[in-house]
Amino acid sequence: MDKPLKILHTEAAKGFGGQEIYIYRHMLAMRERGHDVSLLCQPGARLGEMAREAGFTVHALKMGGLLRMLRGIWSVSRLVRRHTYDVVNTTSRRDALIAAAGARLGGAPLVVRSRHLMSPVNSLLTYTGLPHRVLTVSSFVKQLLVHRGIADDRIGIVPPIAVPPQWSQATSDDAWQCLQDTRAEVRRELGFSDDQVVVGCVAVLREAKGHADLLRAIAPLCRQHPNLQLVIVGDGAPVMERLTALRAELGIAGQVHLLGYRLGACRLMTAFDIFALASHKEAAGTVFLEAAYVGVPIVATRVGGVPEMLVEGSNALLAPLGDQAALTAALQTLVEQPERRRQMGQAGWDWMRSAHRFTPTGHTEATEYYYHQWLKELGHGKR
Known part of the structure; x- marks a missing residue:
């Protein structure tokens, strides 16, 4: 494996559904592979509580409203500079607006937007304007994004992890x-x-x-x-x-x-x-x-x-x-x-x-492949 990465995941939702399960299992698997993984979420978010209980560093940030968004962008930019993350991976529209913008201001080498839904994409800003690349969970969702106007070669696919009994x-x-x-x-x-x-x-x-x-x-x-x-x-x-x-x-x-x-x-x-x-x-x-x-x-x-x-x-x-x-x-x-x-x-x-692709190992190998490939394409070489 290449040098371990320092990764910040972000999520605005306070509830806990399929998207949050994906993130949580992903964080556990990436940490097991040796990466330094942290989370940015809203206070009281169930994902944050579970991540903290599992020993992850969790940063809390309120994300509702225009003023909080502007303050959040500045807060994330300082967080990225202080911790020198290699990758900032955003998830929902709200946290993507804040964290992707803040990460770009803070000089993060790679900013990624994840897409876990098959509903229509209304705005391309959080897919093409702010992040460098996009990750999604299936070929079907990738094709939806391509039809919406996102370049095929900017999208990677990492299926969910199925935890075996x-x-x-x-x-x-x-x-x-x-x-x-x-x-x-x-x-x-x-x-x-x-x-x-x-x-x-x-x-x-x-x-x-x-x-x-x-x-x-x-x-x-x-x-x-x-x-x-x-x-x-x-x-x-x-x-x-x-x-x-x-x-x-x-x-x-x-x-x-x-x-x-x-x-x-x-x-x-x-x-x-x-x-x-x-x-x-x-x-x-x-x-x-x-x-x-x-x-x-x-x-x-x-x-x-x-x-x-x-x-x-x-x-x-x-x-x-x-x-x-x-x-x-x-x-x-x-x-x-x-x-x-x-x-x-x-x-x-x-x-x-x-x-293999649905196992923790297969999932992390695919994620590492895209992260390292995109860092290289963006001029940062192997991390």
């Missing part, structure tokens, strides 16, 4: 047996018997995650198969209320379990026979990798970067967005064919044990 580090046979033991244990905890077919979904409760679509698609199957159960893990008050009402309206309240937020979602997924998520948009989707890691076949919508996070036809069946009949058919195939479930679950398990 502890037992996956064992030999293949031991790990598979450990998975089966955990599955039986978790199913007992959740109150499911061996003869029940459990379809599970793990995602924050937002309209764009398509939970209502999933309920409507699985409803006719629930009526045909009394042993079929749907488990939804995730929180979000407005959507939770609508799902509670919808399951009653569809007549499947007894077969739909809304568990809310739960720690250890990857462990919970071992209890599933099928993982299902009917997202309307998804830049990547780490949860699909985690489902594959625990040997669970997947049903999903063919949107965004989802096809890059699984192997269609091998460990996953995909349905077109908005096609409820196709989604029902995909679910029905796996609900009614236990041997197909087993084969696809095994295929996902085998694939994730060889998919």
Whole structure:
């Protein structure tokens, strides 16, 4: 590896979702590789609290309003000069405006803007005017940025990290047996018997995650198969209320379990026979990798970067967005064919044990490649 880098990551959001999980896992992996990694975030941000607990240096900066933005730019420029960061990597629009501008004023050799979303880019300022380069999570999002006018050769792709369960580090046979033991244990905890077919979904409760679509698609199957159960893990008050009402309206309240937020979602997924998520948009989707890691076949919508996070036809069946009949058919195939479930679950398990790019090592190698390449292109040589 080239000389370790001194890196400052920035994030304006106070909540903790997929983007923040990506940053946190990234910071842990880069530190493990020997890099000096710090974080700049708003006071009270959950990401900041977790990073501080993990031993990272965390700088707090309020980022709302024009006056705070101007003060923030000056504060970041001084921070960059004082710590002589090699790379300042911004994430959201607000922190990109402040930190990228401050980093450029402070003389940071490389300023990067990360993009974790597939929603439209309104302003190019935080992608072309302020940062030197852009990192994103999938080829799909990269193409969106290229179509928006960002040069192809200024964009790199670093997929998310899928954290493997502890037992996956064992030999293949031991790990598979450990998975089966955990599955039986978790199913007992959740109150499911061996003869029940459990379809599970793990995602924050937002309209764009398509939970209502999933309920409507699985409803006719629930009526045909009394042993079929749907488990939804995730929180979000407005959507939770609508799902509670919808399951009653569809007549499947007894077969739909809304568990809310739960720690250890990857462990919970071992209890599933099928993982299902009917997202309307998804830049990547780490949860699909985690489902594959625990040997669970997947049903999903063919949107965004989802096809890059699984192997269609091998460990996953995909349905077109908005096609409820196709989604029902995909679910029905796996609900009614236990041997197909087993084969696809095994295929996902085998694939994730060889998919290097989703491991912490593969992730950091890709990140290092882009950072060092871009530093060289910008005239700073190897750091």
